[in-house]
């Protein structure tokens with residue numbers, strides 16, 4: 001098959017380093033769910049792959065939601081009565097509650113404190129807070145900094161705008177031999193945090209670049225979207241494309257040193273779920289599988305009941321389970337090139353498996369075909385066990401009735417997909433097997449519960 005090179009990562013000997021450098025380039029940008037920071041991020045990604053930049057106007061109705069006003073920020077600070085900046089947006093964009101309405105006022109510490117957010121149990125870290133759908137303002141500072149603020153008259157300035165504009169997102173479509181699509185989605189609305197959001201952005205970008213240079217059976221659609229509202233917007237405006245999406249992955253949190261976590265789709269045993277589980281298990285990655293739940297990232301939207309796509313999520317430590325989550329400690333030191341490289345490799349292996357999966361038909365289904373005379377079976381009888389190669393052939397012959405894919409056979413036999421695939425290729429060469437042209441599964445809506453016949 002032409003796509004066997006898909007999982008060959010040797011295209012770049014230092015993929016971890018490249019991923020980390022892209023993260024470092026994007027780190028200083030103040031992103032949000034709309035605005036210039038998001039656009040600038042997409043423009044940087046456009047230097048790696050030719051992204052289409054889309055703009056959806058404020059006020060556009062998207063299912064039950066409305067595209068919000070666009071937020072932009074130039075500067076923000078709190079000055080004491082001596083005119084010194086005691087809180088300064090220029091030193092960290094996390095200091096401002098994301099989506100803060102503009103403010104320019106003087107106030108005493110007691111009033112200011114009602115707008116300050118800290119993490120008392122992590123006194124040196126700055127929390128990340130947002131106020132997307134409630135017009136207010138605030139600052140985030142370290143708890144130590146709060147404790148050092150004397151009563152004073154403070155000048156409070158947030159030089160932001162919250163006006164009609166648009167929601168931006170990036171889309172990159174790669175056509176393959178089939179119109180059937182694999183969707184890779186990552187949120188890109190968080191400001192300076194590396195694991196939550198930048199690791200997913202970097203890996204999706206390099207996956208897109210990698211796949212663009214290789215033969216592909218599937219078509220691929222990469223989405224770089226603001227969390228929640230971006231996914232809802234894309235799905236609402238692209239409903240006619242949804243039926244072509246066969247598999248999907250949400251990527252985020254892929255650079256920390258925790259083990260890989262795959263969260264299953266709502267369908268629970270879709271091909272993407274089987275493929276991810278198979279790769280993580282047989283690839284000997286430290287990993288854990290998570291059942292679907294309606295909480296988390298944009299898998300929530302892709303797996304809502306009226307959409308119900310076979311979209312799972314790959315992360316390392318799940319969000320909310322590590323103290324650095326949504327704080328200034330999710331920084332460049334928190335993500336590691338070797339972890340990024342391993343996550344990238346796992347993504348590629350999962351995609352390569354989907355590319356190489358197929359359903360075959362045994363052309364000699366009445367009793368076993370005589371494999372020995374075709375040179376496929378060891379001619380020395382009496383051994384205690386058939387070798388795994390022979391076992392793989394027997395499984396493929398037995399289950400290739402047109403309704404089991406090679407992945408199904410690998411799962412059922414507990415053999416590796418590669419072994420099963422190689423057996424199918426051998427049998428095909430000997431004319432004992434042919435691939436069913438209709439190798440793609442029926443639509444999820446027709447078979448939400450897959451039944452093994």
Ligand code: ZN
Nearest residue numbers: 190196319326
């Ligand atoms: Zn987050």
